[in-house]
Amino acid sequence: MGLITCNKRYYQKTIRQCVKAQEMIMQQQHATKPRPVSMNITEKDETIMSTEIFPTAKVVPMVLTNKEPVILSFDDVPGPKALKHLARFRQYLSEVGTQLTAGFITVGLNVGTYINTRKPLKNLSSLFDEYGPVVRFISPVGSDIVLINHPDHIQKVYTMEGEYPVRSTLDSLEKYRSEHRHHTYGLYTVQGNDWYRQRTLVVNPLNDSIVHHLIGINDVCDSFTGKIYNSRNYQDQLVKDLYKELHKWAFDCMGLILFSKRFTMLDTELVYSQCDMSWLYHSLEKATEAIIKCESGLQFWKLFPTPAWSSLVKYCDNLDSLIGKHVMEAEQSISFTKDISEIKNKSLIHAMLMGEEKMGAEDIATIIMDMLLIGVNTVTSSMSFILYYLAKYQRAQKILYNEIRELNSNLSINDMKKLTDQTPYLQACIKETLRLVPPIPVLTRVLPKNITLDRYNIPRGTLIIMSTQDSSLKEGNYEDAAVFTPERWLKDDAKEYHAFASIPFGSGPRKCLGQNIAETMLALLTAKIVQKYKLEYHYGDIQSTRNFISRPNKPLKIRFVDRP
Ligand code: HEM
Numbered sequence: 001m002g003l004i005t006c007n008k009r010y011y012q013k014t015i016r017q018c019v020k021a022q023e024m025i026m027q028q029q030h031a032t033k034p035r036p037v038s039m040n041i042t043e044k045d046e047t048i049m050s051t052e053i054f055p056t057a058k059v060v061p062m063v064l065t066n067k068e069p070v071i072l073s074f075d076d077v078p079g080p081k082a083l084k085h086l087a088r089f090r091q092y093l094s095e096v097g098t099q100l101t102a103g104f105i106t107v108g109l110n111v112g113t114y115i116n117t118r119k120p121l122k123n124l125s126s127l128f129d130e131y132g133p134v135v136r137f138i139s140p141v142g143s144d145i146v147l148i149n150h151p152d153h154i155q156k157v158y159t160m161e162g163e164y165p166v167r168s169t170l171d172s173l174e175k176y177r178s179e180h181r182h183h184t185y186g187l188y189t190v191q192g193n194d195w196y197r198q199r200t201l202v203v204n205p206l207n208d209s210i211v212h213h214l215i216g217i218n219d220v221c222d223s224f225t226g227k228i229y230n231s232r233n234y235q236d237q238l239v240k241d242l243y244k245e246l247h248k249w250a251f252d253c254m255g256l257i258l259f260s261k262r263f264t265m266l267d268t269e270l271v272y273s274q275c276d277m278s279w280l281y282h283s284l285e286k287a288t289e290a291i292i293k294c295e296s297g298l299q300f301w302k303l304f305p306t307p308a309w310s311s312l313v314k315y316c317d318n319l320d321s322l323i324g325k326h327v328m329e330a331e332q333s334i335s336f337t338k339d340i341s342e343i344k345n346k347s348l349i350h351a352m353l354m355g356e357e358k359m360g361a362e363d364i365a366t367i368i369m370d371m372l373l374i375g376v377n378t379v380t381s382s383m384s385f386i387l388y389y390l391a392k393y394q395r396a397q398k399i400l401y402n403e404i405r406e407l408n409s410n411l412s413i414n415d416m417k418k419l420t421d422q423t424p425y426l427q428a429c430i431k432e433t434l435r436l437v438p439p440i441p442v443l444t445r446v447l448p449k450n451i452t453l454d455r456y457n458i459p460r461g462t463l464i465i466m467s468t469q470d471s472s473l474k475e476g477n478y479e480d481a482a483v484f485t486p487e488r489w490l491k492d493d494a495k496e497y498h499a500f501a502s503i504p505f506g507s508g509p510r511k512c513l514g515q516n517i518a519e520t521m522l523a524l525l526t527a528k529i530v531q532k533y534k535l536e537y538h539y540g541d542i543q544s545t546r547n548f549i550s551r552p553n554k555p556l557k558i559r560f561v562d563r564p
Pocket of ligand 1: 444510
């Protein structure tokens with residue numbers, strides 16, 4: 001639909017150019033005849049006209065025959081006009097950077113969620129409806145931003161990202177690291193060769209870690225279902241905030257994978273006590289809140305320390321030192337052990353410390369911090385929405401329950417592949433939830449080369465924001481796109497879906513490192529909950545917030561009714 005609107009606009013523009021060219025040719029012909037005094041055209045005017053006529057006339061046959069592609073300039077990319085006037089301030093505010101425009105976009109999106117005005121604020125999809133599939137934001141302060149949502153364009157960006165893909169970083173975390181800690185490591189935020197080196201060092205130990213801890217994760221999932229049993233009210237809802245409980249579950253699972261430790265946050269009430277484990281959990285929660293605040297809206301923290309910035313510094317410092325303690329403990333245990341080969345598999349931290357290329361303790365702590373921040377928050381968000389959709393779509397829940405019941409096992413497995421093969425409907429439910437609510441709703445790239453998108457030439461270095469959530473919710477890409485339909489992934493037609501219409505884990509060499517881990521955690525807990533409880537939801541529709549990691553915008557009041 002957006003593509004059609006855009007092409008329509010393009011053709012209208014070309015037709016206007018064509019008419020203008022014809023008028024000018026006619027004027028030029030008239031110019032050779034004796035000229036009426038009222039026209040008053042000077043020699044200078046004639047020169048201008050003749051230089052304008054030919055380029056325009058040259059374009060016309062190309063468009064009409066539609067044989068040669070016409071490349072339109074970057075200036076032709078449509079976008080909101082208001083921001084163009086702000087461009088005048090560019091010279092004064094250069095230090096604020098590109099993200100201010102991203103801030104404008106985020107403010108628009110977030111405010112739209114909270115304020116119920118008569119004239120609703122624009123969200124990304126209305127921008128695409130208005131301007132077409134390629135929208136330009138002229139930044140008042142930094143590089144311009146281009147917004148896209150068409151799967152073809154998203155695919156093209158990924159194919160041109162190069163060997164060392166560059167994503168726009170979380171500015172607040174990057175500033176914290178470079179200015180406050182004088183240390184720029186961090187897998188999500190680092191770029192270029194450094195990124196490649198880190199990723200190569202982490203990828204294998206991380207995959208091994210999930211295999212080692214399957215049984216432990218299974219136990220944490222059992223703790224969660226047990227906790228539901230023990231802490232329901234008379235309406236079979238959790239007395240506590242379900243989102244927070246899921247957050248603790250994700251934290252405990254990630255504790256096993258990243259530290260090989262049982263954090264038991266689910267079982268303990270000592271959330272704000274003085275023990276290291278609860279401080280780590282508390283700091284993670286607070287650091288996430290502070291990053292969300294800093295990344296949404298106008299980024300004044302770049303100019304002076306705002307309360308959100310001070311909170312970010314405080315809690316990221318906490319995280320750094322608490323994780324650093326675990327890394328130091330691992331270093332010590334290595335230095336006291338004779339049989340080095342045995343200890344290498346003790347934890348992900350041990351494996352990284354003993355990798356072929358030695359990594360410093362601070363570097364490892366930063367990588368672990370990134371994985372904790374991304375991993376815990378994304379998995380919690382997805383798990384919340386899986387439960388919500390299953391509770392809302394009873395028919396889907398019934399099919400899933402039958403699939404799990406037929407497995408006729410207690411699901412206490414240590415072979416994930418077997419579980420995946422035996423539960424196609426469960427996998428489809430996870431995939432469908434991630435299509436409807438990808439926890440990271442927009443992905444970014446800065447390309448090393450110019451790229452042509454929908455005939456517009458986008459210069460290299462432009463920040464390209466890919467609205468992957470908008471793409472996966474578009475009717476043109478999926479029929480009944482807003483409806484939770486896991487079956488769509490099991491039909492033959494699924495093969496016809498565009499491979500880039502729904503990419504919740506990103507794509508290419510820089511795609512999510514934790515996909516395997518996330519899918520395992522989500523599958524295990526969903527299976528265990530549905531096996532034990534019938535889920536119900538009797539309240540208003542829940543949507544996702546549009547933060548850099550989205551979450552439910554309302555309390556998850558799901559009922560967990562015992563199955564007979
Ligand atoms: C449902 C859960 C998850 C979703 C939907 C998700 C999604 C994503 C996405 C979209 C990206 C960016 C990809 C791109 O730019 O093309 C990403 C990157 C990343 N994710 Fe995940 N993620 C999830 C869970 C996890 C977990 C559990 C971990 C930790 C083990 C993790 C670690 C990472 C890391 C380290 C990166 C940066 C990779 C790099 O820059 O090389 N993610 N994730």
